[in-house]
Amino acid sequence: MIKINGIAASAGIAIARAFILEHSEYSTQQRAIENPESEITRLDAALDQSRIELEAIKSRTFKELGEKKAEIFESHLLILNDPELINPIKDKITEESVNAEFALHEIASQFIEMFENMKSAYLQERAADMRDVTKRILKHLLGITELSLTEISEETIVIAEDLTPSDTAQLNRNYVKGFATNTGGRTSHSAIMARSLEIPAVVGTQNITTQLKQGDIVIVDGLQGEVLVNPTEETIAEYRSKQEQHNRQVAEWKKLRDQNTLSKDGMHVELAANIGTPGDVIGVLDNGGEGVGLYRTEFLYMGRDKLPSEEVQYNAYKAVLEKMEGKPVVVRTLDIGGDKELPYMDLPKEMNPFLGFRAIRLCLDQQDIFRVQLRALLRASVYGNLRIMFPMIATLNEFREAKAVLLDEKEKLQAANIAVSEDIQLGIMVEIPSTAVLADQFAKEVDFFSIGTNDLIQYTMAADRMNERVSYLYQPYNPAILRLVKMVIDAAHHEGRWVGMCGEMAGDATAIPLLLGLGLDEFSMSASSILPARSQISKLNASEMKELAGKALNLGTAEEVVALVHAIQS
Numbered sequence: 001m002i003k004i005n006g007i008a009a010s011a012g013i014a015i016a017r018a019f020i021l022e023h024s025e026y027s028t029q030q031r032a033i034e035n036p037e038s039e040i041t042r043l044d045a046a047l048d049q050s051r052i053e054l055e056a057i058k059s060r061t062f063k064e065l066g067e068k069k070a071e072i073f074e075s076h077l078l079i080l081n082d083p084e085l086i087n088p089i090k091d092k093i094t095e096e097s098v099n100a101e102f103a104l105h106e107i108a109s110q111f112i113e114m115f116e117n118m119k120s121a122y123l124q125e126r127a128a129d130m131r132d133v134t135k136r137i138l139k140h141l142l143g144i145t146e147l148s149l150t151e152i153s154e155e156t157i158v159i160a161e162d163l164t165p166s167d168t169a170q171l172n173r174n175y176v177k178g179f180a181t182n183t184g185g186r187t188s189h190s191a192i193m194a195r196s197l198e199i200p201a202v203v204g205t206q207n208i209t210t211q212l213k214q215g216d217i218v219i220v221d222g223l224q225g226e227v228l229v230n231p232t233e234e235t236i237a238e239y240r241s242k243q244e245q246h247n248r249q250v251a252e253w254k255k256l257r258d259q260n261t262l263s264k265d266g267m268h269v270e271l272a273a274n275i276g277t278p279g280d281v282i283g284v285l286d287n288g289g290e291g292v293g294l295y296r297t298e299f300l301y302m303g304r305d306k307l308p309s310e311e312v313q314y315n316a317y318k319a320v321l322e323k324m325e326g327k328p329v330v331v332r333t334l335d336i337g338g339d340k341e342l343p344y345m346d347l348p349k350e351m352n353p354f355l356g357f358r359a360i361r362l363c364l365d366q367q368d369i370f371r372v373q374l375r376a377l378l379r380a381s382v383y384g385n386l387r388i389m390f391p392m393i394a395t396l397n398e399f400r401e402a403k404a405v406l407l408d409e410k411e412k413l414q415a416a417n418i419a420v421s422e423d424i425q426l427g428i429m430v431e432i433p434s435t436a437v438l439a440d441q442f443a444k445e446v447d448f449f450s451i452g453t454n455d456l457i458q459y460t461m462a463a464d465r466m467n468e469r470v471s472y473l474y475q476p477y478n479p480a481i482l483r484l485v486k487m488v489i490d491a492a493h494h495e496g497r498w499v500g501m502c503g504e505m506a507g508d509a510t511a512i513p514l515l516l517g518l519g520l521d522e523f524s525m526s527a528s529s530i531l532p533a534r535s536q537i538s539k540l541n542a543s544e545m546k547e548l549a550g551k552a553l554n555l556g557t558a559e560e561v562v563a564l565v566h567a568i569q570s
């Protein structure tokens with residue numbers, strides 16, 4: 001048996017024989033042709049065949065997965081019918097007497113490169129769509145008939161370099177039990193589709209296609225991100241029982257997707273998701289998220305060679321707000337620094353970057369950068385329920401100053417007759433101990449708090465969150481942390497404000513009973529933790545958890561707190 005590690009892209013366990021999907025060679029070599037007209041007829045025929053095929057995939061996707069998922073094929077059809085793409089291909093064939101495959105490849109590559117260079121998430125997707133459509137047309141031009149995924153008629157695990165959106169849409173759920181690919185990440189198209197099809201998947205294994213043979217028995221463990229090839233009977237039995245257990249749980253969680261999050265005794269809390277890009281919203285909705293509790297905007301600034309323009313930012317914020325359809329969206333302003341560097345800003349190296357010139361400190365100093373983001377946010381605010389949150393606030397004056405900059409930009413926009421929502425809540429991250437301790441004063445001025453335990457723990461315990469050697473000190477359940485959390489919640493509630501938590505602790509099954517007991521209003525976590533958390537909360541009595549939290553606050557060590565929580569769970 002061999003074990004291959006990858007990225008857990010879609011939860012669940014699948015056991016079946018491997019079907020290695022091999023894509024044919026798509027040659028686009030230049031050839032001189034004598035009759036451009038017949039070449040154009042050949043191109044038109046390939047376009048017609050592609051159109052028929054796409055219409056069929058679109059209507060099947062619509063039936064099986066709904067309108068939203070079918071939209072991708074609508075955009076493929078738009079590309080296919082776009083004169084801005086097709087006319088230059090035909091011109092090239094006529095003017096240069098070249099074959100259709102070559103002309104198609106040349107022109108499409110120019111568009112793909114252009115989209116890729118624009119770097120916005122939306123246009124990146126357009127590049128992937130363009131690649132997919134080009135390949136489809138080429139397939140017809142070259143008369144390639146690949147063994148189609150739709151023809152699979154026995155239970156299989158599809159193994160591939162990668163799966164395009166149309167590959168994924170063709171997977172027949174009755175037979176394709178899971179898939180594993182060489183490339184891709186949790187947010188790649190294939191991973192997103194796998195989650196909505198609810199097919200267990202592991203992506204990004206790098207070389208799985210070379211590690212097994214057609215027909216090998218494979219276990220895809222989409223919970224751990226592992227693939228086992230030719231396992232023993234014993235291992236298969238072990239995984240069958242894990243599979244049953246998982247399936248039972250999923251069925252239970254599923255029922256909660258469109259429900260409110262209520263404790264056993266009827267207390268409501270909100271379960272929201274942390275996101276990094278507009279593309280992550282699909283996962284939030286699929287998992288019954290009641291809002292976005294933290295949109296980390298840093299990702300918009302990373303992976304590029306200059307600051308994102310106001311327009312790029314506006315489009316991203318607007319997309320998230322629109323997709324969330326009026327549910328609250330907490331957008332955190334730029335939190336750069338610490339472990340998140342921006343190479344193009346060329347900031348001096350620091351001895352202690354986590355204690356240095358970062359986040360709101362940088363934004364208040366380099367206001368031109370901050371103001372661009374605030375303008376983009378304010379302009380986008382009319383498209384949904386926007387809440388703005390400042391990171392790394394250490395003093396009340398920082399909050400006041402940041403708020404003043406925001407109000408200044410708002411006034412300027414309104415003076416220029418640009419619509420801005422009047423209902424934007426303004427809050428702060430509580431991730432620095434000074435702010436937690438002074439929460440009663442902050443609570444008089446902010447609309448909400450969101451506790452960033454990832455940093456709050458490192459600053460309270462003086463233990464670098466990135467340093468393995470001091471990780472034993474990184475203790476979410478330490479009563480010192482619980483007391484800080486309590487101070488923040490009590491101070492907020494005293495002033496009628498709400499408190500969320502967007503650090504990892506909010507989705508932690510051991511912490512959830514305590515946080516419920518301490519009175520946390522909103523829990524923001526990775527989307528895939530939402531349904532398990534909702535299920536857990538539905539089995540807890542908030543009044544009992546209050547008692548539990550009270551006891552935990554008076555214990556001396558993190559270990560004692562864990563033992564206390566586990567005692568009620570067993």
Ligand SMILES: C=C(OP(=O)(O)O)C(=O)O
Nearest residue numbers: 431452453454455502503
């Ligand atoms: C959510 C937090 O922010 P980040 O992990 O982005 O620092 C936190 O500090 O808890």
Ligand SMILES: [Mg+2]
Nearest residue numbers: 431452454455
């Ligand atoms: Mg933080």
